[in-house]
Amino acid sequence: MAKSPEVKLAVFGRAGVGKSGEINPSLICTKSTYRHQANIDDETVSMEILDTAGQEDVLQKEGHMRWGDGFILVYDITDRGSFEDVAPLKGLLDEVKRPKHVPLVLLGNKADLDHARQVATEEGERLAADMACAFYECSACSDQVGTGGGVAEAFHELCREIRRRRAVQGKTRRRSSTTHVKQAINKMLTKISS
Numbered sequence: 001m002a003k004s005p006e007v008k009l010a011v012f013g014r015a016g017v018g019k020s021g022e023i024n025p026s027l028i029c030t031k032s033t034y035r036h037q038a039n040i041d042d043e044t045v046s047m048e049i050l051d052t053a054g055q056e057d058v059l060q061k062e063g064h065m066r067w068g069d070g071f072i073l074v075y076d077i078t079d080r081g082s083f084e085d086v087a088p089l090k091g092l093l094d095e096v097k098r099p100k101h102v103p104l105v106l107l108g109n110k111a112d113l114d115h116a117r118q119v120a121t122e123e124g125e126r127l128a129a130d131m132a133c134a135f136y137e138c139s140a141c142s143d144q145v146g147t148g149g150g151v152a153e154a155f156h157e158l159c160r161e162i163r164r165r166r167a168v169q170g171k172t173r174r175r176s177s178t179t180h181v182k183q184a185i186n187k188m189l190t191k192i193s194s
């Protein structure tokens, strides 16, 4: 089975949205980074996952954003404030990663608490469309596709997105290096013939 390079994933969201152990004990265990391997589309992917604290200051957030290859922005469907925190987080991410468009997924957690819902599924979908990223509603208490997509699936999709971006970047780099070689040869030929 093919083994791809490691991906660094950072999880952001307001305190209490469920970023830590509760989200998926097999993925995130502590407040620091955690390594996890998964088989995604017949490829072994090694992830280093950073569970950021909801209370971080901007400098810490920026540091973690610089560190990551991909990001999970989490809100709690029963806490509208946590949803409203997402757009500023995305804004900061764009500033830190400029001019790169970063791999990202949006996750509405606590989907098991539908009776206390403050954020409609459509609002999550709209925000994800604005941010051009995948969207999942999930429950850390029951990580099943039935609750709108499992947490693991969100992580896997993020890894796929990183892989797609890396493939495109690799192609662009290869194309630009062949262009440079062609230009150098042309220069030489022009010199020789003049």
Ligand SMILES: Nc1nc2c(ncn2[C@@H]2O[C@H](COP(=O)(O)OP(=O)(O)OP(=O)(O)O)[C@@H](O)[C@H]2O)c(=O)[nH]1
Pocket: 013, 014, 015, 016, 017, 018, 019, 020, 021, 022, 023, 052, 053, 054, 055, 109, 110, 111, 112, 113, 138, 139, 140, 141, 142
């Ligand atoms: N019902 C329900 N409760 C959840 C879910 N996910 C987390 N919780 C609960 O929400 C509370 C906060 O979860 P945490 O994982 O500590 O949240 P956090 O985002 O890591 O918070 P900080 O560490 O303060 O940044 C805990 O009591 C969890 O048991 C969920 O999907 N459904």
